[in-house]
Amino acid sequence: MKTRVAIIGGGAAGLMAAIVASRNGAEVCIYEKLNRVGKKILATGNGRCNYTNINTSIRDYHGKNLSFIENTINSFNIENTLDFFEDIGIYPYIEENGKVYPYSLQASSVLDNLRYEVNKYKIKEILERNVKSLRKNKGQFDIITDGGIFNADKVIICTGGRAGSQYGCTGDGYKFAEMFGHKIINQFPALVQLKLNANYLKKISGVKFDGLVSSSTDMVKIREEEGEILFTDYGISGPPILQISRETIKHLYDKQKVCISIDMFPNFDKKTLYDLLSERFIKLKNKTIEESFNGLINKKLIPVILSLALNEYKEEKCTKLNKKDIYSIVNILKEWKIEVIGHNDWQQAQTTAGGVSVDDIDDKTLESKKEPGLYFAGEVLDVDGDCGGFNLQWAWSSGYIAGYNASTVI
Template sequence: MKELRIVIIGGGAAGMIASIAAARNGAEVFILEQLPRVGKKLLATGNGRCNLTNANMNIRSFHGSNAAFALTALKQFDERAVMDFFEDLGIHCVIESEGKVFPASGQASSVLDVLRFEMAYLGVKEICDARVESITYGKKAFKIRVKDRDTITADKVILAAGGKANPGLGSNGSGYTLAKALGHNLIEPFPALVKLKIDAPYLKSLSGAKLNGEAAIEVDGKVLRQERGEILFADYGLSGPPIIQLSRTAGEQLRRGKKANIILDLFPEKSLKEIEDLLKRRTSLREYKPFDFSFIGLINKRFINVILKEAGISALQTPCKDITSDEIKVVARKMKRWVMSISATRSWSEAQVTAGGIDVADIDAETMESKIIPGLYFAGEIMDIDGDCGGFNLQWAWSSGYVAGLSASLNK
């Protein structure tokens, strides 16, 4: 039986695991990577530690026009299978807070090392600095035209070229052009897991300040999602884990032309009444203190004047004895509900992942094969599936890549 030749376009996480799955099944495999080496983006994941997957896998952590599409591949090669796969390659997996799974080495480079070693052992051929210009499909084979190189033929092709997030690491949207030229629809991409721009006059004064609280996205008076953790102020807006996690929802709403607000709660563990009582006690302890001074030791000093001014308190140094109960209530409400207008997300260069992508309606969920072009498969971020922070996006890369590689290697 003739050995299948499979060409994988894109040497990221999805492309590499697809190459291993296909080569283990007897295929001749080539990876075409436009950067000087494969796996560059993988090295940056998990702040350089590589958050391999999440032990608390849930379809609710995935998004897209049809997020349920991901479920089939996630079940075929789930988080346990991912951990077993890497343990077999030599990566000892450890589960940390919130179910995040990391290599015990704490180094993303170790994950890339074992993947490349296995690829080399299986005879996978890496061709780097290879920019694919077009893919044509004939009755018997695909022809892949590569800039300044000979045309490559293939029996099957796996498109694992990524999205548009962080283009310096290889994802520049070129895969979309190739897929669209072959008749596939594109759900307009936008940056996700990214910092948010805020329209507010006080950002410069708060740049670098942090608070531990709760952030929520509110549209038309309805809270769509909320997250807790450390929130960081910058001169452009907000960042920190809760903000990054909320950014996908914010970006989606802004694309729809909606006015999206972010609501900060400085004391999510306390009720509004508890905050009011706390402020009353603090102002009654030293009635001669200036009102603004009474907040020292309660919140970050850099927030005090901003919060009070946002609450409509102009005479900040009014003695506590002259502050009315109504004024305290207004300040308490501001501390529980600090509303800011989101103007935009930050750019592609700062995004961790792409929302949107090739419409999964054009793809078979069982095999990752195109419904339009037989023998063409998709893997990873190029599709309209994206996940939350915490290992979910890499799990999608591993699952979809493994299924695509295995399915493509079947000689049919």
Template sequence: MILYIMSKNKNIAVENDATAKGVIAMLREIAIIGGGAAGMMAAIVAARNGANVVIYEKMNRVGKKILATGNGRCNLTNINLSHQNIGCLHSTNRDLVRNILKQFTVENTIDFFEILGIAHKVEAGGKVFPMSDQASSVLDVLRYEIDKLGISVLCDCEIQSVKKIKDQFLLKDQNGVEYRADRVIMVTGGMSSPSLGSNGSGYGLAKSLGHKVVKPFPALVQLKLESPFLKVIKGIKFDGEASILVDREALRKEEGEILFTEYGISGPPILQLSRSAVEALEYKKKPQLKIDMFPSHTHDELVALISLRLSYQYDRPLDFSFIGLINKRMIPIILKEAGIHHLDKLCSEVSNKEIRNIVKILKDWEFSITGSQTWANSQVTAGGIDVSSICPETLESKLVKGLFFAGEILDVDGDCGGYNLQWAWSSGYVVGNEATIK
């Protein structure tokens, strides 16, 4: 006997009853709560496996946060990331991260998007971008594939409750409309960039189903500093090195363009360091930021450079002698921080000790970190759903069968450079696959 089963996308011919049962199992209803990177990947994979898929998205369109990634260029992934090298992803269960990256690798991601039409290029630091340099092109091909697969997308639809009733899930939106599903994939993101849809709403849904949440905090975010000079030096940029110190121990060091702001400090190195700083503050510690404005010079080399400079300009005022070496607005502050208050003293009158004090500030200027900018300014959320209650191979809940989590909602976060998007693609792939085969 041949049984025909109607799917959204096709008629499937089944030759016997046993096979029919298997196909019917495949045609389960998958509810995906959240239409970001992980949600769209999960939807595509599940639909390709034959499931009927519905994406529930609270915003007026899916994928808004993708458009903001990579400064509008979409840093798709990073070729330096693998299940053997996960140093740029942070979690309390690193084996879970390895398991997921092993199932859908960086190479798989590049191939996936190449087939969809995204030619790629690799830039400094292993960052992978679309050849078009447009994040919109990535979203375009994802949305095209979603349409092609017949995936239903309900926008302006915020799921406010999820309940498990026997073998099905009952979902209810903000208008009281109810939906049913055989499997639920929760990919609502974290709390970063709430204007793009991430406001932590998924945490409440997860808690209602018995899951615990590791307290979220903003990462990849600008830092606030304690200093009386910030208003004077705001807007000054320089290429330097920054380190985070906790209890005098250097936790991490980064180089690149650093920017002083009215509230503190910003720039790519600061964003990379921010997780360590904010985490320390969460634990009531007192992190310090150390700035090296001349990372290419040792202390002794910089002492020699400044000594020679002052010897050439022995009859000039000290403050004037630094013009051309450091930003003019920085000169009086650097000198005062070095304990020199007569800024117009002649260069010939400057002692070796004073020169070393100046170098100490230029190489080891320390600031107390008092906090970070808000969730609206952060690029990613650290913390999230406690992964101890998540199966490390499938990302299925250990507490509720048929419930899966992926992306930023989990207690997994990465550095700048494509790592967070790769986690979204990998985890989205795994849950999209597992939700349809389990």
């Protein structure tokens, strides 16, 4: 008799777990609430699917138990992941920063090839079935859905977290875990845009530039990242913002006042920037103050930066600016501080901080220590990664380990 393994949630972790369990001889069924498995995969990496990162290390992850995360990633590591995907048809395209995409640069090719394996191993998919509850019944699991009760010998919970809720993840896995006595760590959105407290945001919405952004409380610098920054009408977005969002939001939830500081000229120190501006004002002596900045910074930013630096300024010649004025402008260009007052919601977030505590999960098998035969994989666990392919890597590694162990007959 084959072990019957039920996978709750057909996302990245669920598909990996299903394929591995099936290859290992189990009879596998995926329960998915949407009309198709893997919908979120299609949205990853801006439609290109950044499926791993060759520079992955534990520093790219967050959660209460880092050694648990490290063990899992090491057990099914980057090389294993690249091999797995190459074997099913995905040739890697590796960027200089280590991010790995399919050579086709199409997320759909990742999903197509995973689904090909699902079909090849005759893995059953029960779609548009919302799993409502799980219970142990005479040594087996009952899977209670909105379309009937099914059963299985082993269950792997792969329901994701709450991020990207339009792709089916609404935190159901936490409810299931709690039913079996698991502790849940509070969740908050991560890899998400930040809301700022400033009355000029509408005026500068849409402005993009490369800069260095850091977040800090009165006491500590939280995190710093460089890259393309984008102002929006509610706050700020762009890769460096998503990257600093997790730790920044954590401090907000800890009720601390948090500010971001933007350096629009990371390649200039203050003195060099001061000299550049002073020379520019001499060269452009017939221009007004505002005109003299045209060509140096985005036009929409000019009046905002000048009002922040100079309180009140008149439309007079730029040569009227004195040393103190120029230093004030330099200070804003190098350290533009704005208070962070929130973040976008689950729909815009790319991952979930918090989730099922890993304290009650075996770090070698990903089996529950509370309920034999119950396993967890993916974002449902208290594990989240930075931007760069680390979250999908977690889904593949944990999916592999849970799928393999749930299907192994001892």
